[in-house]
Amino acid sequence: MSKIVLITGSNTGIGLEIVKALAGASKPYTILMGGRTPQKVHDAISTVQKQLPTTSSTFTPIQVDIESDASIDQAFAEVQSKYGKLDILVNNAGAHFDQQLITGKLAISAREMWNKTWNVNTTGTHILTSTFAPLLLQGSDPRLLFITSGTSTLAGTEDPAIPLNWVPPKGWPKTGFNAPAYRSAKTGLNMLMREWYRWLKEDGVKVFAISPGYLATGLGGDPDFSRRMGAQDPASSSVGSFIRSVIEGQRDADAGKVINKDGVQEW
Structure with a gap:
């Protein structure tokens, strides 16, 4: 019987690349493609x-x-009933709202933007995981993955090669490319992963946080801006195959950690 995989935010970006990678695998998967818009x-x-007619x-x-x-x-009830x-x-599923607020594309207050950032990237992820956990415990060799960010590492904030670590000139206000709400929420997601790793350890669930690399997705509302900042297109990256390798057990020794295709990301 094929393994059942639920992927949130699956209709675009990294989520879609994960779907393609699983669909291209030698063994079949039952892929539940989660998204807000049917x-x-x-x-x-x-x-x-x-693209994969023989899958x-x-x-x-x-x-x-x-x-x-x-x-x-409602999504839980549907999956429980069918599977x-x-x-x-x-x-x-995740989102980056900082730049949208700065550029005026998001007509909400700074507080609302921060709350929305955490709600999407951390709080909502936790609620969904809590809801689906009983079904996960019924699975065969269950795995729980959280898609985090290379910008979430505390140690990495000292790396000048990361665009977000630029130091603005003195004075106020501070302007330019920054993402404190997004980075903070993803750092929180790393701790959330550690909590789930601890909670589900005795249940045999393998838990990971995945750092996919800097990719030009619709995450922040402007993929072209990300490309100008040096982001790679998801379709031309190896992100899908990397995440499939985690799903298929090739990184089990790194369970409970934030991992990328090159190894373990610093906390």
Whole structure:
């Protein structure tokens, strides 16, 4: 029987690359493609089926908005009714609102932006994981993945090669490219991963945080800006195959850590 994988935010960016990588595997997966907008998920499924017409994996759209408890509960009820278990949960859904606030694309207050950033990247992820945990414990060799960020490392804040670590000139206000809300939320997500690693250790669930590298996704609302800052296109990166390798057990020795394709990311 194929393993059942739920991927949130699966219709674009890193999530879609994970779907493609699993669909291209030698063994089949039952891929539950989570997303807020059903039509976008259906379109993504069509894209994958056209690109990989011989895949033996199957795709099921799951409508879920991780900012909504009701949406999470409805998605859980659907998965529980159809499958009764979950083998892999990939918490991929996330968002970066800092720049959207700075540029005026997001018409909310700074406090609302910070709360929304944590709600999407950390709080909502925790609520969804808590809701689906009973199904995960029914899975075969269950795995729980959290997609974090290379910008979340505390040690890495001293690395001048990371664009977000630039030091602005003295004076106020401070302007330019920055993402304190996003970075803080993803650092919080790393601690959340550690908590889930501890909570589920005796249940045999392998838990990881995945640092995918700097990729030009729709995460911050402007992929072109990310490309100008040096981000790689997700489709031309190895992010999908890397995450598939974690799902398939190749990084089990690093469970409980933040990992990237080159090793373990510093805390």
